Amino acid sequence: MRSNEAPDSGFTLVETMVAIAVVLVVTASLTGLFVATSRLAHLHGDKLIAIQLADDAMERVHALKVAAILTGRDRQSVTDQWAAPLDAVGPMLDSALTDVAYDTDAASGAGATAKLPTTPLEQTLNGLTYRQHFYIGGCVRPSADASECIAASAAAGQSNLIPFYRVIVAVTWPGRLCPGDFCTYVSSSLIGSKTEEPVFNTNSSAGVLTLTTEMDAVVYDDVTLPVSLSFAAAGGEGDRNWSALDLPPGVSINATTGTVSGTPTTAGTYPTRVVVTDIYDQQDYVAWSWQIKALPVISTSNTSASTIKGGVAYTKTFAATGGSPALVWTATGLPPGLTMASATGIVSGTPTAVGTWTSTVTVTDLHQQAASKTFTFTAASLSLSVAAQTFTMGTATTVTIAAAGGVQPYAYTATNLPTGLTMDAATGVVSGTPSKAGSWTVVVTVTDAVGGTITKNATWKVTG
Structure with a gap:
């Protein structure tokens, strides 16, 4: 052990x-x-x-x-x-x-x-x-x-x-x-989301900020014309700061007063918004489509001379580019019987005379900016042509004699027609079946609506 x-x-x-x-x-x-x-x-x-x-x-x-x-x-x-x-x-x-x-x-x-x-x-x-x-x-x-x-x-x-x-x-x-x-x-x-709903604010002592100035949904102005718009607001707290979005070139806003001013330099459509802000970052705004128009110009496609016919209804539409609506049209020196519609620029009516007229057409826009051009209207004088004819005896025939110019309607008469032929006084149509051979010196006269008269003659022959 x-x-x-x-x-x-x-x-x-x-x-x-x-x-x-x-x-x-x-x-x-x-x-x-x-x-x-x-x-x-x-x-x-x-x-x-x-x-x-x-x-x-x-x-x-x-x-x-x-x-x-x-x-x-x-x-x-x-x-x-x-x-x-x-x-x-x-x-x-x-x-x-x-x-x-x-x-x-x-x-x-x-x-x-x-x-x-x-x-x-x-x-x-x-x-x-x-x-x-x-x-x-x-x-x-x-x-x-x-x-x-x-x-x-x-x-x-x-x-x-x-x-x-x-x-x-x-x-x-x-x-x-x-x-x-x-x-x-x-x-x-x-x-x-209703605008009358209460506004939440982190500072209960601040009044509701409201921009009181109202604007039309669309505002028109012209380039080169100075503009000045004043805006006002109520409520809020402290100093207000003004700002703007999408102002036209040449236009600015005063951050202290809210005044928008300047001279627009570029035509176009600007979705403009003016905003006011207080010291508590409350905001209100007013917005509109600001359309800056070029100065009015009458379209050059309408500068050519116009031929009109006396007694015949006539319509010509004039057009313009630029200008703030509504455009107003006027014209001086138009031919008798023609008038211009101020809202549309359409010249219409029935000329009641013959001649040449130098007319001035003017378009004026919302801001009294105007453009004018001169146009020539011509209504020819009464004319008639009667040609020599040769017919065959026993054969039905038709000849239309047509006047031109003057003031319609026309009235036709004819003397010394070949046997068997007659003239329609309203249309100038000669018709029928020649029944006798020979030679005739036919005299045709036409009278227009204002009494203008012209006579022509020609030799018409009928062979057997």
Whole structure:
């Protein structure tokens, strides 16, 4: 029997190695848990930032006057944005729920710089780049009904529908724990789209800003003529800032007073918009189609001389290019019997005399800018031609004698016609069957409606 034996060294080593392995396994497990917990904490923090950015974006929407929510979001930009929406937003843009909404007066491509742009706004926080996306559509909901707001086409036949803007704000940011390493937070709101709906504003003490000046849907002006338009607004807070989109070349706006002035230099159609903004970014605007016209010019295709016939209805249409409507036409020195329609530039009537007239046609536009041209009208004098004829006795024949010029209608007479022939006094047609051989000197006379007379003669023979 042994006493005070030393521990088995081999057994002790095994126990130590097992203990170390257990510690390593536990430590690895705790490390994975710590990493996962850390990532979840980061994700939660990133999402909190996204939620705040979405709230900020929605406040940006509510701060605008309802009438200005679509301002600058042109049709093409909105169409491009909706063609490839974020996955999380796509179902909300379904055509059964939401109608496409855009600013009909905005120039193509303006959406990127709108107050609520069609392209995302970027902000970098804590090393991450967040993007704010604004989608704006339209929908309707029955009055006093809490049902889902749907597209107008889906509500066909329903009455008492209230229109809304469906505003969708999406914030995206990179995140490894999100599908495709791409995280999205979406917020939406319905805002009544009637202009009389209340305006949301982050500053409750500010009055509602309203641009009080009204403009016609279409405004006409001429190049080279100075213009000056004054605009006024009510409500809002603090100093107002005035701006304008798509002013004609040569025209500008005073940012302090809102006066639009200058001399247009280029003809064209400009979808002009004047915008007023207060210190709280409230906006209102007035929009119109500003058509700058070239000075009026009478078309050169109408400068040729015109031949008219006395007693025969006549019409000639004059045309002009340029000039602000409505154009007014006048004419001096027209032939007797002809008049000009002031609204259409059409000269019409029945000439009652013969001769040559030098007439001046003038067109005047809305701003009293005028253009004139001289035209010549000629109505020939009465003329008659009677040719020699040879007929065969016993054979029916017809000869038409036609006068020209003068003032119609004509009256014809003939003397010394071959035996068997007669003349129609209204038409000048000689007809019949010659019944006697010989030679006749035929005398034909024509008289026009105003008493003009001419006589011609010719030798007509009849052979046996």
